[in-house]
Amino acid sequence: MKSILQPIFTRYWNPYVVLLIAGILSALYFTLTSTVWAVTGEFTRLGGDLLLLFGVDISGWQYFDMVHLQGTTWNRPDGWIVWGMFAGALIMVLLSNSFKIRLPKQKRRYVQGLIGGIIAGFGARLALGCNLAAFFTGVPQFSFHSWIFIIATGIGTFFGSKLTKTRWWKGKPSLTRGSGKPTQGKNRIIQPYIGGTIAVLYIGLITYFFATGQKFLGLGALFGLAFGILIERGQICFTSAFRDLFLVGRSIMAKAIIIGMAVSSILTIIVISLYDVTPITQIAALSTFVGGVLFGLGIVMASGCETGMMYRLMEGQLLFLPVFAGNIIGATFLAYAWDHLGVYTVLVKSGAKINLIDSIGPIGAITVTLVMLAGLYALTVYGEKRYHRKLAVKKGMNVHAS
Template sequence: MKEIWLQFKQDYLIKYWNPVAAVIAAGLISAYYFGVTGTYWAVTGEFTRWGGHALQALGIDVSTWSYYQIIGMDGTIFTRIDGVMILGMFAGCISAALWANNVKWRNQPHVKRIVQALIGGALAGFGARLAMGCNLASLFTGIPQFSVHAWFFTIATALGTYLGVKVTLLPIFRVKLELKKGAATLKTSDPKRAQRRFWLGMIIFILYLTGSLYVMQSSVKLGFAMLCGLAFGLLIERAQICFTSAFRDLWVTGRAYMAKAIIFGILAGTIGVFSYIQLGVPAKIMWAGPNAIIGGLLFGFGIVLAGGCETGWMYRSMEGQVHFIWVGIGNVVGSTLLAYMWDDLAPMLALDYEKLNLLKEFGAVGGLIVNYGLLILCLILVIWWEKRFISKAKAKLARSQ
């Protein structure tokens, strides 16, 4: 029995998980999450509320800000669906990192990188909220809602990440490497510490899981949100799911593994969301205006500049990477700044434009076919780009020899 447990622990709790399987699982869980809670897997809206609460604590009245009237400020992080879901994500991330002994305090010694993290995080947060969603609500879970704005945002994000890669490769962004005496010394791992961390991770996991089931007795939606958040956290940390890496790998190395995984996840989630919509759960449709395009460009550029998207900074910060804590702070600041500027920007960028729903434009079956057709087209383009990039790299290598 002990050997079975040790094998299970090593194979499923310590080793990294297959990204394709993990992203597909995230797509399916996000569909169930939508069906039960009535909302989609999203994080930056809650980050914007955190900024609003911080301003309120400083004596600033945000109750008249239109953006907070749209997304709502009622309750606290412990009573809102988005709030407890995000707490679950953090709990899942730290649990998974502790299981694998993958927690190490890694400070960011370069001021330039900290500034990049803050500015990039702020641009990403501002862009995400301008578009009414980040890589989750306006891409991974936005596309399955059949909202045209999600397609605008996704295409713009791809372009934004491409521009971000080109800019961040400029000499101004290079950091001088400093060699320190003894830096290459290998430290032997401490099995006892790894064991302590594993059981600490189990305690956090069990406590949040138990809390989710307990809350579900009085509020199914709130408890289910806690449970799904825990699952999302486990998935993104153990499979290292980062949308920044997915886009950046395409432009830098031509590697499309994570990008294809994300498309597979959206394909899986779409049919589940479609089923719930047909059962009467209203889809989350946002303005398909310049706000989605500009927001996507800012978001894509920002995540590359910062080095991580919303899911990326969340799990990496729980692993002890200080750089990504700065990215998270930038996210909250940028999101809150957008809330402040919304009344000036919204009339010309969002409110005068339609909330286009593919299921209404093409009918239920037609909308489903269009959405799947666009996703399959994206998959074909990604595969084509990967093969083209690799063949060009091989040809260049052959010429140099």
């Protein structure tokens, strides 16, 4: 039994396997609920909940009407997707003895993380989706806005990578990931027991939801738990997928994400064709591009996207508390700016919802999507090879000079 469990809890999982499973589960979640795996939409609603708690009247805010602000985060399926992800990540961190309070070496990183989180949250909701709803789960929905967002996020991440290398930024502290090996000692040996207890309680909560007829809350909590487990064990971070390609020529995460989207797209088109389910389509407009650029810039400044932020916070990396708060602040401010500051009129109104299935049919949609994903994969491989060629030339010049 020990030999079976040890690789599960003491080693990180292969990103290709993790994102393949995530793609399958994402398509399954869409089949069962007619909605998608997403987080920043709920961050916006959570911001609305907090404003209501403090007596702010948001009844006339058009953005909240659009994203259906109803009830509280505890009785929304999207709410339980988010809290389930936190729970799943925390459970795996504890079961692997990996929880440890980690502080950034530079206190200014808290401010940078907060600002980055605000920019990322604002950009994500301006584009009507983050690295999930406008990327990983947006592409398989064949919503054209996702491709605008991907290009824009790449641009934002590129400039964010340049920003974090400037002298005035003074570099980023070494934020160690959760250890893949259990640490001995009385202060941490209790972690697996706490993790197991939380797991039992959470499974009991899921059972309660289904037993009381709250099917969609149960599905949100169940899939949220699964996604949380996957992102923590696979160390899935969309920031690193872009940033690492620019900074160190590493493309494993980016390639794994592309493969996961390809599999999810194939399964989703099957579901749509067989069950006549309506895909989720968002507006493609200037706001999509601007939001994507801001999102890419923000996640690099914050050192993590929404998924990366969630599992790193559960590992005990306190930098991501202000990042989390910043995401909610940015998303909520966008909800205010949508109509009060004219954002909708200037950036969104001229756009339109474009779905590839409606435009070129199911066969055309899946064909074009897979071709574009293949092109993105080839571009990623090219970027990796180009980086290492330049690095080899630079080393050769240094050796020759010496």
